[in-house]
Amino acid sequence: MKVCFIGLGYIGLPTAIMAAKYGNMDVLGVDVNRSIVERTNAGELHIVEPGLQEMLQEMVSAGKLHADIKPQQSDVYLIVVPTPFKGNHEPDVSYVETATRNVIPYLKEGDLFVIESTSPIGTTEQMADIIFAERPELKGKIYIAYCPERVLPGNIIYELIHNDRVIGGIDSASTDKAVAFYSQFVKGQLHKTNARTAEMCKLTENSSRDVQIAFANELSIICDKAGIDVWELIALANKHPRVNILQPGCGVGGHCIAVDPYFITAAFPEQAKIIAAAREINNYKAKWSAEKVKNAMIKFELDHHRKPVVAMMGLAFKPNIDDLRESPAKRITTDVMQGCNNADIMVVEPNLKAHKVFKLTDYQVAYEKADIIVFLTAHDQFKTLPWRDDKVIIDLCGIFKGR
Numbered sequence: 001m002k003v004c005f006i007g008l009g010y011i012g013l014p015t016a017i018m019a020a021k022y023g024n025m026d027v028l029g030v031d032v033n034r035s036i037v038e039r040t041n042a043g044e045l046h047i048v049e050p051g052l053q054e055m056l057q058e059m060v061s062a063g064k065l066h067a068d069i070k071p072q073q074s075d076v077y078l079i080v081v082p083t084p085f086k087g088n089h090e091p092d093v094s095y096v097e098t099a100t101r102n103v104i105p106y107l108k109e110g111d112l113f114v115i116e117s118t119s120p121i122g123t124t125e126q127m128a129d130i131i132f133a134e135r136p137e138l139k140g141k142i143y144i145a146y147c148p149e150r151v152l153p154g155n156i157i158y159e160l161i162h163n164d165r166v167i168g169g170i171d172s173a174s175t176d177k178a179v180a181f182y183s184q185f186v187k188g189q190l191h192k193t194n195a196r197t198a199e200m201c202k203l204t205e206n207s208s209r210d211v212q213i214a215f216a217n218e219l220s221i222i223c224d225k226a227g228i229d230v231w232e233l234i235a236l237a238n239k240h241p242r243v244n245i246l247q248p249g250c251g252v253g254g255h256c257i258a259v260d261p262y263f264i265t266a267a268f269p270e271q272a273k274i275i276a277a278a279r280e281i282n283n284y285k286a287k288w289s290a291e292k293v294k295n296a297m298i299k300f301e302l303d304h305h306r307k308p309v310v311a312m313m314g315l316a317f318k319p320n321i322d323d324l325r326e327s328p329a330k331r332i333t334t335d336v337m338q339g340c341n342n343a344d345i346m347v348v349e350p351n352l353k354a355h356k357v358f359k360l361t362d363y364q365v366a367y368e369k370a371d372i373i374v375f376l377t378a379h380d381q382f383k384t385l386p387w388r389d390d391k392v393i394i395d396l397c398g399i400f401k402g403r
Contacts, residue, residue, distance in 0.1 A: 001023075001024065001025040001026070001075050001076065002028070002072075002073070002074040002075050002076070003016075003019055003023075003025045003026070003027050003028070003074055003075065003077075003078070004030060004071050004072065004074035004076065004078070004103070004106075005027065005030065005078050006030045006071065006077065006079050006080060006081060006099040006102065006103065007030070007031060007080035007081035007082075007099065008030070008031040008033075008036050008037070008040060008046075008067060009031075009047075009080070009081075010047055010153065011080050011116065011149050011151065012029065012078075012080030012081070012116075013029060013046075013056075014052055014151075014156045014157070014160060015080060015116070015149065015160060016029045016065060017052060017055050017056055017059055017065065018055075018157070018160045018185055019184075020059040020065040021055055021058070021059055021064070022184070022185035023184035024184060025076075025184070026063075026064060026065075027059070027064060027065045027066075028065075028066060028067070028068060028071070028072055028074065029068075030067070030069065030070065030071050030102075031067065031069065032069060034069060037067040040056070040060070040065075040066075040067040041060065041066055041067050042060075043056055043060040043061065044056075047323075048321055048322040048323075048351055049154070049156050049157070049321075050154065051157050052156065052157060071102055071103050073106045073108070074106065074111070075110070075111055075112065076112045076114070076181055077103045077106075077107070077111065077112070077113050078114045079096055079100060079113075079114070079115045080116045080117060081095040081098075082095055083095060083096060083118050083119055083259075084255075084259070085259055085262050085263075089262040089265070090262070090266045091119075091262065091266060093119060093120065095117070096115060096117050096119060096123060096127065097126075097127065097130065100130055100131065101130065101134075104130075104134050104135060107131065107135060107142060108138075108142075109138065109141040109142065110141070110142065110143075112143045112144075112174075112177050112178060112181055113127075113142060113145075114145050114178055115145075115147075116147055116149055118148060118202055118206075118256065118259070118260055118263070119146070119199055119202075120199070120263045120266070121196055121199050121267060122196065122199070123146075124144060124145070124168070124170060124196075124198075125170060125195060125196070128144045143169065143173060143174040144169065144174050144195075145167055145170070145174045145177070145178035145195065146167075146168050146169075146195045146199055147165055147167045147168075147178055147198065148198065148199075148201070148202035149165075150165070150205070153318065153321045153323055154318075154319075160186070161187050161188070162188050163186075163188045164188040164189045165182055165188060165189075165190050165191065166191045166197075166198045166201045166202075167179050167182065167190055167191065167193070167198060168192075168193040168194045168195040168196070168198030168199070169194070169195060170194075170195050175192050175193070176192075203260045203261070203263050203264050204264075206256045206260035206261065207260060207264055207275045207278075209257050210252060210257050210258075210260075210275070210279065211274055211275065211278040212245075212246050213246055213249070213252055213257070213278075213282060214252075214277070214278035214281040214282050215246075216234065216245055216246045216247060216249075217248045217249065217251070217252075217282055217285040218285075219233070219234070219248065220248035220285075221288060230248060231247075231398055232401075234248075247398055248396075248398075249328070250285060250286055250289040250328045250329055250332055250376050250397060251282055251283065251285045251286035251289065251328025251329075251332070252285075252326075253317025253318070253324075253325065253326045253328050253329070253330075254318065254325060254326055254327075255323075255326060258282070258317075258326040259326060261275045261276075261279050262279065265279065282328075285328070286328035286331050286332055287335075289332050289396050290331075290332045290335035290336055292394060292396075293310070293332070293394060294335075294339055296308075296394060297336075297340070297343055297372060300372060300392060304371075307342065307343040307344065308344075308370075308372045309343075309345075309346070309369055309370045309372070310340070310343060310344065310345045310346065310370055310371070310373075310374065311345075311346045311348060311367060311369070311372070311374065312329075312332070312336065312345060312346070312348065312374050312376060313348045313363065313366070313367075313373060313376055313377070314329050314348065314349060314375065314376040314377025314379055315327060315329050315348075315349040315358065315376070315377070316329065316349060316351055316377050317329065317330075317377075318377065319377055319378045319380065319397075320380055322349075322351040322352050328376075329376035329377050332374075332376060333347055333358070333376070336374075346366040346369065346370060347359065347360055347361060348360065348361055348362070348363045348366045350362075350363050350379055351379070363379075363381055363382060364385075367385050367388075371391065371392060372391070372392040372393075373388075373391050373392070373393045374394045374396065375393070375394065375395045375396055375399045375400075377397055378397040378398060378399055382399050383399055385399075387400055
């Protein structure tokens with residue numbers, strides 16, 4: 001079996017590697033970024049994911065996986081490209097459509113076409129219409145389905161194999177065909193449904209998490225106003241057998257939770273009230289965090305008659321990864337730097353070697369030099385740092401919770 005993955009990003013490349021390693025198939029990864037293609041063919045991982053580098057090298061060396069900038073005729077085509085939103089928070093499926101149109105010339109009878117990209121409801125049917133408009137002879141002769149991923153960056157190898165998957169085809173035959181494909185390398189249960197339900201399921205999962213995080217973030221703002229340790233409060237409240245409040249942070253980031261709810265609110269603005277409110281709260285938490293830092297800087301200057309040295313600790317949207325997509329930590333850092341009035345601000349991200357905008361500082365050096373320490377992302381390295389009474393510590397992610 002020949003399998004073609006369109007998109008070699010944070011999900012496409014790991015999935016391609018897993019398919020090559022555990023499925024009886026030859027895998028082609030396609031990406032418009034020539035650098036990614038070249039690095040992949042050299043066995044060099046372009047993302048940070050524990051254990052994946054060795055697997056990539058193994059599959060490339062074995063001839064089971066290679067990359068190119070163009071598709072080739074295959075038996076299975078998987079669309080794993082970004083689905084960002086436009087300026088008005090409406091979903092942009094242009095990448096999915098472009099990827100679909102790029103594989104249309106290669107499709108043949110019996111092929112399986114699967115969209116994994118997070119998509120608005122009806123996208124799979126829309127792409128099917130595009131395919132059959134250009135290739136009407138394939139109607140009823142190819143299989144089309146939707147199957148979203150459910151993985152946590154930093155644990156992708158395990159979760160791609162062991163997590164359950166929801167698979168929905170445009171018809172039952174397409175669902176069965178997709179289930180047969182994924183069963184070759186997925187050990188988790190494969191749940192059959194239709195394409196629209198599968199699309200909505202992905203959006204529902206991440207919107208639900210966004211709402212739960214919004215409650216924790218709103219609670220943290222209330223506790224700050226009331227002089228209550230939110231970390232202690234949540235720990236105590238969670239002693240209730242039916243309460244499980246999540247941990248607050250400086251906002252919500254990543255290409256899923258910070259984006260997917262908008263796919264629902266854009267389509268159902270009159271119905272998605274709680275989902276829309278959660279997005280507003282989580283976006284506000286980042287703005288609130290930036291203002292808290294800027295106010296601390298003003299107070300320090302008034303108290304010490306000099307500008308503070310500030311360390312912004314973490315840029316990634318979650319701990320122990322290098323992914324900055326939709327990161328509130330990055331937005332907060334940018335906001336603080338733009339309003340810093342020439343204060344000395346150090347930026348720390350231990351999972352990146354360099355950044356095209358921010359000059360990065362070693363976390364230990366920054367912690368020692370700074371007057372104000374702002375913890376934005378709970379990286380493991382930060383948890384090794386001792387509490388310092390001589391520093392102004394703004395802990396937005398629970399590094400020192402319980403103190």
